[in-house]
Structures are given as C-alpha cells and as structure tokens.
Amino acid sequence: MILNTPGSPHIHAKTSVTAIMLNVVLALIPAIVAYVWFFGWGILVHMFIAAATALLTEAFVLYLRKKPIAPALLDGSALVTAILIAFCIPPLAPWWISLTGTAFAIVIAKHLYGGLGYNPFNPAMVGYAMLLISFPREMTAWLSPGTIEQLSLNLAETFTTIFSDAPIPDAVTMASPLDTVKTELARGQSISGLPQETLSGMFAGKGWEWCNMAFLLGGAYLLYKKIIHWHIPVAVLASLVMFSALFYMIDNEHYLSPLIHIFSGATMICAFFIATDPVTASTTPKGRLIYGAGIGILIYIIRTWGGYPDAVAFAVLLMNIAVPTIDHYTKPRVFGK
Amino acid sequence: MAKDGELIMKFGKLFSFRGGLNLAKYQHEPADTTIGITGIPERLIFPLQQHIGEPAEPVVNVGDKVLKGQLIAQATGPISAPVHASSSGTITAISDYPVPHASGLKASCIELHTDGCDQWIADRKIIGNTYKQLSPIELGEHIHQAGIVGMGGAGFPTNIKLNAGQQNAVDTLIINGAECEPWVSCDDMLMRERPAEIIIGAQIMMHALHARRCIIAIEDNKPAACSSLKNTINSLKPQADSNNNPGTLEIIEVPTIYPTGGEKQLIKILTNKEIANKELPQNSGIICHNVATATAVYRAIFCAEPLISRLITITGDIPHSQNREVLIGTPAGDLIEMGGGQRSALKQIIMGGPMMGIALQSDETPVIKTTFCLIGQTRKSTLVDITNKNILPCIRCGACADVCPAQLLPQQLYWYARARDFKKIKDYSLSDCIECGFCDYVCPSNIPLVQYYRYAKAEIFSLEKEKQKSDIARTRHEFHLSRLQREKEERAARHKQKINKLAARRPAIDSPAIDSPAMDSPEQKKSPPHTAINTAQNNKNIETP
Numbered sequence: 090m091i092l093n094t095p096g097s098p099h100i101h102a103k104t105s106v107t108a109i110m111l112n113v114v115l116a117l118i119p120a121i122v123a124y125v126w127f128f129g130w131g132i133l134v135h136m137f138i139a140a141a142t143a144l145l146t147e148a149f150v151l152y153l154r155k156k157p158i159a160p161a162l163l164d165g166s167a168l169v170t171a172i173l174i175a176f177c178i179p180p181l182a183p184w185w186i187s188l189t190g191t192a193f194a195i196v197i198a199k200h201l202y203g204g205l206g207y208n209p210f211n212p213a214m215v216g217y218a219m220l221l222i223s224f225p226r227e228m229t230a231w232l233s234p235g236t237i238e239q240l241s242l243n244l245a246e247t248f249t250t251i252f253s254d255a256p257i258p259d260a261v262t263m264a265s266p267l268d269t270v271k272t273e274l275a276r277g278q279s280i281s282g283l284p285q286e287t288l289s290g291m292f293a294g295k296g297w298e299w300c301n302m303a304f305l306l307g308g309a310y311l312l313y314k315k316i317i318h319w320h321i322p323v324a325v326l327a328s329l330v331m332f333s334a335l336f337y338m339i340d341n342e343h344y345l346s347p348l349i350h351i352f353s354g355a356t357m358i359c360a361f362f363i364a365t366d367p368v369t370a371s372t373t374p375k376g377r378l379i380y381g382a383g384i385g386i387l388i389y390i391i392r393t394w395g396g397y398p399d400a401v402a403f404a405v406l407l408m409n410i411a412v413p414t415i416d417h418y419t420k421p422r423v424f425g426k
Numbered sequence: 427m428a429k430d431g432e433l434i435m436k437f438g439k440l441f442s443f444r445g446g447l448n449l450a451k452y453q454h455e456p457a458d459t460t461i462g463i464t465g466i467p468e469r470l471i472f473p474l475q476q477h478i479g480e481p482a483e484p485v486v487n488v489g490d491k492v493l494k495g496q497l498i499a500q501a502t503g504p505i506s507a508p509v510h511a512s513s514s515g516t517i518t519a520i521s522d523y524p525v526p527h528a529s530g531l532k533a534s535c536i537e538l539h540t541d542g543c544d545q546w547i548a549d550r551k552i553i554g555n556t557y558k559q560l561s562p563i564e565l566g567e568h569i570h571q572a573g574i575v576g577m578g579g580a581g582f583p584t585n586i587k588l589n590a591g592q593q594n595a596v597d598t599l600i601i602n603g604a605e606c607e608p609w610v611s612c613d614d615m616l617m618r619e620r621p622a623e624i625i626i627g628a629q630i631m632m633h634a635l636h637a638r639r640c641i642i643a644i645e646d647n648k649p650a651a652c653s654s655l656k657n658t659i660n661s662l663k664p665q666a667d668s669n670n671n672p673g674t675l676e677i678i679e680v681p682t683i684y685p686t687g688g689e690k691q692l693i694k695i696l697t698n699k700e701i702a703n704k705e706l707p708q709n710s711g712i713i714c715h716n717v718a719t720a721t722a723v724y725r726a727i728f729c730a731e732p733l734i735s736r737l738i739t740i741t742g743d744i745p746h747s748q749n750r751e752v753l754i755g756t757p758a759g760d761l762i763e764m765g766g767g768q769r770s771a772l773k774q775i776i777m778g779g780p781m782m783g784i785a786l787q788s789d790e791t792p793v794i795k796t797t798f799c800l801i802g803q804t805r806k807s808t809l810v811d812i813t814n815k816n817i818l819p820c821i822r823c824g825a826c827a828d829v830c831p832a833q834l835l836p837q838q839l840y841w842y843a844r845a846r847d848f849k850k851i852k853d854y855s856l857s858d859c860i861e862c863g864f865c866d867y868v869c870p871s872n873i874p875l876v877q878y879y880r881y882a883k884a885e886i887f888s889l890e891k892e893k894q895k896s897d898i899a900r901t902r903h904e905f906h907l908s909r910l911q912r913e914k915e916e917r918a919a920r921h922k923q924k925i926n927k928l929a930a931r932r933p934a935i936d937s938p939a940i941d942s943p944a945m946d947s948p949e950q951k952k953s954p955p956h957t958a959i960n961t962a963q964n965n966k967n968i969e970t971p
Contacts, residue, residue, distance in 0.1 A: 093774040094530060094785040096877040098863030099801075100452060100608070104825070104870040106818050160816045206819030206871075318824065367823040372837055374827075416838070423855045424443070424832045425690065425702030 106205075110165025112316050113362065116307035117172055120358070123303040124176070127296030128232050130247040131180025135187040138251075139171035139178075142191040150200040166205050170194055173213035176358060177402075178220070179231045184251050186227055190216040210409045211369045214402040221402065229398075231265045266297060267354045268398035270345060279342040301357040308361025317365040320374060324381025325360040325388075326351055332389040344393065354392070359384065359401040369409045376412075376419035383408045441698040443691045445831040446683040447864065450647060452608030452780070456741060461619055462750035464764055466513050470538040470755030471792040472498060473525045477575040478582045479505030484536055490517045493547040495732055498536055501570065507583045507795075508573045512734035512753040515540035524788040526777045526797065528880070535792075538755065550730035557727050562589060562634045565727075569634075572726035573733045573795070578602055578687070578716030579778065581796040584723065587713055588634040597711040599637040600696060601628050601720055603644040603651065604680055606687035607779025610799040612737040613717050615749040617644065617651035620721060621658035627720030628675065630727055635713055639674045642717070643692055646679040684781060685862045689714045691831055703832075703858040718798070733795055740765045742776075742802035752793050759789030762802040776801040781863045818871035826865030826875065832858045836865035840875050843882040848889065851882055859883075 124132040147167040151158045161167075174190050194216030202208040221228045242250060273283050311317045329350055336344040350356065355363075364370060364384050371380040384404045391400030475481035482499035492498055492511040499509040518539045522532040557565060570585035601624065605613040617624060628640050644652050655677050680686050680695050690701045693712055701707050707714055718736060725731040734754050741747035744767035752761060758777065759769050769789060776783040777797055793800070826836035834855055842851040859879050866875045 092772060092785065092787055092789065094787050095774070096528075096874060096880070097776075097778075097780075097782050097784065097861070098866050098876065099776055099780040099783065099785070100867065101815075101872065102868050104868060105872075106821060106870045109821075109823065109870055160818060164818055166821075204819065206821050316823075367821050370822075372822045372824050372827070373835060420835065420854065421827075421833055423703075423834060423858050424694075425700040425705065425858070426855075 106164045106166070109316055110169050112311065112314055113169050114165070114172060116310045116316075117176075117304075117362065119303035119306045120176070120300060123296075123300045124180070127299065128180040129242055130244045131182075131232075131251060132175055132178075133244070134184075134248050134251050135178050135180070135182070136172055136175040138184055139175045139187045139191040140168055142188050143167040143171035143195050146192050146195040147200075150196055151204075154200065154204075156204070161205065164205060167195060167199075170199070170213045170216075173358070173362060174216050177213070177217045177355070179228065181232060181247070181250055182227045182230065186220060186224060190220040193219050206368055208368060209412070211363060211366050211405055213366075214363060214405045214409075218402045218406060221397070229265075229268060231268075265354065265398065266349075267392065271392075271398045274343060280345065281342060297354070298352045301352045304357035304361055308357065311361060311365075317361065318374070318377060320377035321365045321370060321381040321384075322360040324378045325364055325385040326356070328382040328385030329356065329389055332386055336393070350389065350392070354399040355401040356388065359388070359405065363401065363405055364408075369405075369412065371412050371415045371419070373416055373419040373421055375421070376415040379415050379419065380408050380412065383411065440678070440680065441695055442681075443694040443831055444833050445829045445864065446685060446691070447829055447868070448682055449606075449608045449684045449781075450682055454609045454611075454741060454747075456611060456739065456747040456749055458746060458748040460748075461615060461737065462748040462764075464750050464752050464756065464761065466540050466542060466544055466753065467756045467760045468540060469757065470512055470515070470540060470753060471523050471757065471790070472509050472511070472536045472538065472755045473523070473792065473794055474499050474509065474534045474536070475525075476509065476581060476754075476794040476796065477507040478580065479503065479507070481534065482506060482509045484520050486517050486520075486536065488517050488520060491515070492517060492538065493545050495547045495550065495734060497732075498538075501583075505583055505586060507575050508571065508732075509536070510573055510732040510734050511538055512755050513538070513540045514543050514545040524786070524791045526784055526786060526791050526794060528784050530787045552730045553727045557630055558633060562636070565630070565634045569723055569726055571732070572722070574719060574722045574726060575733070575795050576716055577718035577722060577733075577736060577796060577798070578605075579782075579796050579798065580689075581794075584715065584719055587708070587715065588631060595711060596635045596637050596708055596713050597639065598697075598713070599628065599632050599635055599640040600692060600712060600714040601631075601640060601642040601717055602687060602689070602692055602714055603642055603648075603655075603717045604687040604692055605779075605798070606645065606682070606684045607781050607783075607799070608684070609741055609801060610739050610779050612739045612749045612798050614648045614651050615739075616717055616721060616737050617648070618654045621655045622662070623721045623724040624655065624717050625658055625662060625675065625720075626728065627722070627724035628715075630723050631713075631715060631720060637713070639676070641696060642675070642677045643680050643686075643696060644677060645682040645686060647682040652677060652679060684864065685831055685860070688831065688860060688862065690860075703855075736793075736795065736797070738793060738797055739799040740802075741799070743767065743804045744802050754795055755792045757790045757792050758786055758800055761793065761800055762789070765802070767802045768804070771804045772802055773805050774803045776803070781867065782861065815872040817873055820869075820871055820873060823870060825868045825870065829864040829868050831862060831864065832860055834859060836875055839882070840873060840878050843878040846885070848882060848886050852886065856882055856886070 121132065144162055144167055148158050148162060151161055171191050174194060175187060178187050178190065194212040198210050198212035198215035199205070199208045270283065308322055312319055330347045333345065333347040333350040337346050364381060371377050387404035387407055388400045391397055391403055397403065474484065480503035483502045484499045486492060486498045493514045494511060496511045497508055498511050501508045515538045517536060519537040521535070523535040523537070525533045525535065527533065553568065566585040566589045569588060570583065574584040575581045576584060603613055603617055628642065632640050642655060644655070659675055659677070678696065680692065685691055686695060689707065693707055693714065694700055697712065699710050699712070701710060722733050735751055736754065737749055738752050739749050740761050744762060744765040746766040748765060750761070758775050762772065762775065763769055772789060775786045775789060777786050777791070777800055778784055779799055780801065783799065783801065820837055820840055822837050824837060830836055838854050839851055839856055839859070842854065856879060861876050861879065863876050869875060
C-alpha cells in the first residue's frame with residue numbers, strides 16, 4: 090500500500106501571517122480612537138479610501154503578475170500598509186492623497202520588488218515620503234486639536250469635505266507642534282518664547298501626546314502577544330531619549346526635551362509599528378538593536394538639523410538600506426561555536 | 427580534551443539552552459498503561475543497515491532455518507553492528523524492501539518467515555555479575571556481538587561509545603530519559619516498569635567507561651518514572667556498595683522543553699557545556715546513552731539476549747494505543763492492526779515522533795532497532811496536516827530564529843536555500859542544523875523549512891563529492907603530465923647516454939666513416955609512437971580508477 094510521505098515535522102503551530110496582521114490592526118485600535126477624538130472622523134475616511142485602494146491595487150498587480158490573488162489579499166499585509174498610511178495623512182486632506190499614496194506604496198514599493206516578503210523598503214513609509222515630497226502643502230495641513238470641535242463635522246460632513254474640491258480654510262489648519270517648533274527656532278526664537286498653544290497639553294502637545302500614548306499601549310499588546318521583539322522599539326526610544334537628553338542638557342532653550350521627542354510626532358507609531366515591520370527590519374537580535382538605534386538617532390538628527398519637522402519616514406527608509414549589511418555582520422553565535 | 431579540573435561539574439543547578447518550546451499540549455497518554463506484548467508476526471524483515479556505519483553482511487542463505495537470537499548478518503568494518511533473528515523460522519529472501527529512511531529508497535533486507543515456535547538458540551552464555559571482571563574491551567565486544575546500537579534514534583553502535591574510556595577520560599555518563607517528542611511515551615514506560623534493568627545497564631556502562639558518575643535525566647513531566655527509578659536506586663544501593671562500586675548514580679529532572687532529548691541540548695542543560703557540531707561529547711568527558719540502550723546492555727550481559735526486541739509507542743488514530751514490546755523486524759502495518767487500527771484506512775504512518783519522524787512509504791516497512799514510535803494516521807487525522815495549507819512568502823518575522831536550538835537564523839538559511847546560494851548558506855552554518863523541525867513548526871507562513879535545508883544539505887553534499895572527484899582527476903592529470911615530462915627527459919637522457927657510449931666505442935671498433943646523425947634520426951622518429959602508447963595507457967588509468 091502506498092502511503093503519504095510528507096517531510097517532518099508533522100505537526101504545526103496554529104499561527105499564520107493573517108493572525109499576525111490582524112493582531113497588528115487590533116493593536117492600532119486605541120490609536121484610531123485617540124485620532125478620532127482629537128482630529129475628528131477624517132482618519133476613518135482616509136483609512137477606508139486607503140484600504141480599498143490597497144486591496145484593489147494588490148489584486149490588480151497580482152492579476153498582472155499571474156499570482157494567486159486570494160491568499161495574498163487574505164494575508165492582511167496590504168490592509169496594515171493602508172492603515173499605517175492613513176495615520177500619516179492630515180485628517181481633512183483631499184481623498185486623492187491617501188489614494189495615490191497607497192497605490193504608490195503597494196505597486197512601487199511592494200510589488201515591483203516582488204511582493205510580500207521581498208520589499209527592501211517599508212511600503213507605508215515609501216508612500217508617505219512620496220506624498221510629503223510631492224504634496225507638501227496638503228501633507229502638512231494638520232488640524233489643531235480642538236478645532237474639530239469648533240468645526241463640529243460629523244462623519245458624513247467629514248466625508249464630503251474630503252471628497253469635495255474646496256480646500257479647507259487655512260484658519261482651521263495648523264502645522265503640527267514639531268513643525269511649529271522647527272519654524273520658530275529657525276526664526277531665531279528660543280523654546281520659552283514659543284507661542285503658548287504650540288506645546289499646550291500636558292507635556293508634548295495637545296492631542297499628540299495621547300495619540301502617542303495609544304500607540305504605546307498597542308505596542309505593549311504586540312510585545313505581550315510576542316508579535317514583535319522588544320529590541321527595535323527599545324532601541325529606537327532609548328537612542329532618541331539619549332540623544333535628545335544630551336542636547337537638552339547642553340542647551341534647553343534651543344533643543345526640545347526628550348519627553349517631547351518621544352511623545353510628539355510619529356515617534357511611537359514608528360517605534361512599535363513601522364520600524365518593527367519584519368520584512369524590512371534587521372532580523373538578528375543584535376542587528377535589531379543597531380537598526381532601532383540608527384532610526385532613533387536619525388530621527389533626532391533630521392528633526393533637529395534637517396529640513397523636515399518629523400523624520401520617521403526618512404529615518405526608517407535610510408535604515409532599511411542598511412539592513413542587509415547589518416544582518417551580515419550581526420549573525421548570532423551558533424550553538425557550540 | 428577535558429582536563430581533570432574541568433571535569434568537576436556542578437550538578438544540582440540546571441542550565442538552559444536557547445530556543446525550544448514546551449510541546450506538552452500534544453502530550454498524549456496511551457489508552458493502555460501497561461506494556462503490551464505482541465505476538466509473533468508471520469513475517470519479519472531485517473534491514474541490514476539499522477545503524478550508523480557500514481551495513482551488516484548476511485551470514486545465512488535463503489532456505490536456512492534459523493533460531494531466535496541467531497546471528498543472521500555480521501558486522502563489517504569498524505563502525506557496524508550485527509543483526510540477529512528475533513524469532514525462529516526460515517529465511518525466505520535476501521533482497522530489497524522498503525526501509526525506514528527519509529530517502530524512501532529500498533534497501534537490502536533479510537526476510538524471515540516465522541514458524542511460531544519462537545525457539546531460542548542453544549548455548550547462550552550469561553555473563554551476569556562477572557562483568558566486573560571483564561576489561562572494557564571485552565565488555566564492549568560482548569555488547570557489539572549483541573548488536574546493540576543507540577536506541578534513541580541515532581543508531582550509533584554502542585560499543586564504540588563505551589570504548590571511549592580507553593583513550594579519553596570519560597567522567598560522566600548521561601542516561602537520556604528525556605524523550606522530548608510529543609506522543610512518544612515508551613521511554614517513560616520503560617523507566618516506570620523496568621527501572622532495575624536501566625540501572626544495572628547503566629552500571630555496566632559505567633564500568634566499561636570508568637565513569638565516576640552517572641546522571642539519569644528525566645523530564646519533569648514524568649514523576650512516576652522518576653520515583654520508580656529513585657526507589658530502585660535506593661534498593662540497589664547496599665548491593666552496589668558491597669561490590670565496591672565507586673561511581674555515583676543520580677537522577678536529575680530536566681525541563682520538558684522540546685528538544686531537551688537531543689544529546690547536545692541535554693548536555694548543555696546538565697553541564698552548561700556546548701558541544702559543537704562534529705565535536706564528540708567524550709572529548710568533554712561526557713558520554714550520553716539512551717535508557718533503552720541501557721536496558722539492552724543489561725539484557726545482553728545478564729540474559730545473553732541480543733537486541734531483538736524493544737519497547738515502542740504505537741499510537742495515532744487507533745482505538746488501542748499502547749506501549750508494546752515489539753520484535754525487531756515486525757512490519758509497521760501489523761502493529762497498527764494489533765492496536766485495532768484498520769490497515770486499509772491508513773493514510774500515513776509516521777515512524778518516530780511527530781517532529782522528526784519519517785513518514786513511511788509502505789505499511790510493510792519493518793520496525794528497526796532505532797524505532798521508538800509508530801503513529802498511524804487515517805484520512806481524518808488527529809495530527810495537524812500542513813500539506814493543504816497555503817505556503818506564503820517568508821516575512822522574516824524571526825519566530826524560527828527564536829526557537830532554533832542550534833541558534834541559527836532559519837529565515838536566512840531559507841532565503842539562501844531558495845536562491846541556491848550554497849556558499850552563503852554555509853556561512854550561515856547550515857551544517858549545524860539538527861533538523862528538529864521547530865522552525866517549521868512555528869512558521870506563520872507554513873514554509874516547509876526543514877525540507878529546504880535537507881535539499882540544500884544534499885546539494886552541498888553532492889557538490890562536494892563532485893569537487894572531490896574533479897580534484898582527484900586534476901591531480902591525476904597533473905601527475906600524468908609530469909610523468910610524461912619525466913619519461914621524455916629520461917628518454918632523452920638515455921638517448922644521450924647511448925650516443926655517448928657509441929661515440930666512445932666507435933673509435934675502437936670502426937674509427938672512420940659512419941655518420942652519427944644518420945644513426946640518431948630513426949631513434950628520434952621512434953619516440954613519438956612511444957609517447958602515444960604511454961598516453962593511451964595513462965588515459966586508461968584515469969578512466970578506471
């Protein structure tokens with residue numbers, strides 16, 4: 090009698106890429122709530138546009154590449170990319186922003202390199218960087234937290250605002266706290282002379298600190314679920330704190346405090362959700378520390394002396410380039426050697 | 427080589443190895459908690475190779491009547507083991523049958539049709555307690571003649587791992603009772619039911635090795651086995667003291683983590699020493715034997731019984747899973763039937779544990795000396811079948827690296843195996859992979875990683891063989907060229923000598939007239955055909971090495 094002869098092992102843990110991706114989405118829920126609370130419904134609309142774009146372009150590219158479509162759509166990776174992009178887009182930005190950004194991320198950053206598992210650059214960050222460079226005005230028009238209460242837009246109104254051609258009035262938009270600080274410092278202002286509302290809130294800008302806290306919470310969940318390793322988030326935050334503390338101690342009038350650095354801007358989403366993207370991050374334990382530390386240091390350098398107020402996308406993309414080299418030099422010691 | 431100072435190890439404190447996971451959720455107690463006895467099957471099949479090393483050589487012919495315990499194939503070469511008939515009957519064939527090997531290839535076997543009498547050979551010489559008067563070499567010879575090999579799965583001839591005491595100071599004997607694979611419970615059963623055999627076997631091994639201490643390592647989820655062995659040690663102690671046995675025996679519970687039962691992982695846990703790939707534990711003063719091997723040694727010395735039966739777990743989708751004492755050579759399908767399983771409903775049979783076992787290609791494949799478990803699976807399998815799952819691309823999540831007990835980077839190995847970049851894969855120490863299957867087990871993309879590694883290992887092996895071959899051919903060719911050159915020079919030298927000789931003789935015989943160049947030319951013309959013949963002969967040499 091002929092029997093089946095599969096190779097060992099004959100049992101398999103009940104894990105899947107889909108489960109990992111769904112856990113990531115789950116971990117993002119507190120941050121979504123915080124965003125909606127402080128910046129209105131816009132993020133949900135953009136998330137919807139981005140998700141639809143991601144799934145459609147993914148399916149289309151897979152069709153062109155003659156690859157099976159269903160398993161790739163079900164793995165959830167495109168969905169995560171879409172959600173991460175939506176977090177980076179100002180809530181009342183026009184609809185085509187999230188559409189082009191996501192399509193660029195999926196087609197150019199992911200599939201032109203071979204699809205899931207083969208892309209050297211984080212697709213969400215490639216999409217965001219493209220948007221930031223191409224549409225700087227739309228991409229920096231953040232609502233000041235609280236203005237949304239004055240605007241009092243409900244979900245349907247937000248939807249029509251995003252899909253209408255009329256630009257949102259300048260009065261309700263403002264630069265993010267990091268952006269304002271950068272502009273003011275460049276003007277020769279010192280930090281104590283900044284306008285009051287810039288860094289209102291408890292310690293790192295109203296709204297922003299809570300959003301970052303929500304990402305921290307989600308990140309803790311991912312760590313607990315063992316979906317991400319501790320190395321990258323710890324290295325990103327530690328290096329950023331160390332660098333900012335050093336300069337803050339030297340001159341606290343011209344350098345922001347470590348607290349503002351880690352709880353403002355996109356620091357937490359970067360540390361727990363973007364830098365930890367396994368495909369594009371270093372894969373050795375030591376390498377993850379180096380990779381994370383590199384991102385933290387680059388964030389500080391670009392935020393402080395570079396041309397952009399926040400630096401997560403560029404820091405991550407720059408370190409993505411370094412990953413093969415880092416991996417090569419950080420092979421762990423083999424048992425017995 | 428271990429120095430004396432290093433041999434003092436701190437026991438009592440356990441260490442850990444990196445990687446591994448608890449697989450206790452798969453632990454599966456057999457329905458019957460006694461040792462089942464199987465009848466004598468109609469037909470027994472004895473593969474000539476049930477061990478690592480050279481296959482044994484048949485010493486019987488088709489048609490011969492043999493008795494239980496009779497030698498039917500003898501060892502060949504220094505690393506080999508003999509094979510004995512496990513029941514009486516008639517040899518009906520010596521030819522190729524399916525054997526438990528991952529390659530799925532058939533191999534040479536001796537087929538025996540049993541007569542049901544189960545008649546033992548006469549004149550069995552029991553050594554018994556006099557083993558203490560034997561030298562390690564004599565003792566090793568007895569164990570060798572009994573055909574004993576490592577019964578934990580590796581099948582390395584046991585006598586070789588007992589003679590290490592000759593060259594190396596082996597301080598510690600570890601008896602491995604950590605059967606870490608889920609579903610398997612035969613070693614547990616053995617420790618519970620036959621503790622005295624294990625302990626006396628261990629004492630014999632200690633004697634052969636001149637080991638000062640023996641540790642029996644048991645997983646902490648087997649308290650019954652542990653207490654049964656402890657009681658036996660206590661009851662045997664006065665006897666051991668009166669015999670002036672200087673060695674100590676202790677039982678150490680180790681954590682239930684797959685793959686604790688791996689020799690290197692167990693040594694790491696017990697001693698914190700890491701034995702590198704291709705290193706031998708005895709160089710660190712340690713020898714590791716399986717509990718079942720210890721029993722086999724006991725039986726060889728005290729019962730004059732060669733290795734013809736063993737305990738195996740028979741489980742899977744069968745109504746009556748049980749640990750059974752099984753004759754070596756029994757076809758797997760027979761045993762599944764004895765457990766109440768339907769032979770025709772079988773979809774696959776796994777020999778060994780679910781993590782590292784081999785899926786047999788035929789239900790006729792026999793149980794061999796290294797078989798410890800049979801898992802029969804029907805279509806509605808209770809084991810998770812991954813063959814139907816979607817294989818997704820590797821997302822480099824690193825779950826595999828977290829569990830790898832060899833501390834490798836399975837995700838990188840996979841990458842280079844796929845790319846057929848064998849140079850790079852060697853840099854990532856593929857050869858250190860023990861194929862425990864853990865990377866595969868945890869992979870969220872369902873990638874059959876171990877199969878990729880086996881493929882890469884096989885490719886590297888054949889590439890190296892080819893390289894060796896071409897190296898040999900090249901050196902041969904170079905040698906051939908240099909010989910041609912040498913011959914040419916020698917010929918030239920001889921030729922010159924001759925001319926000189928002739929020139930010297932000439933004035934004496936006939937002084938004038940003969941033109942010397944004219945004499946030379948025919949000689950010169952002759953030489954090319956010579957060379958051609960030489961070349962032809964040399965070519966022939968190359969072709970038939």
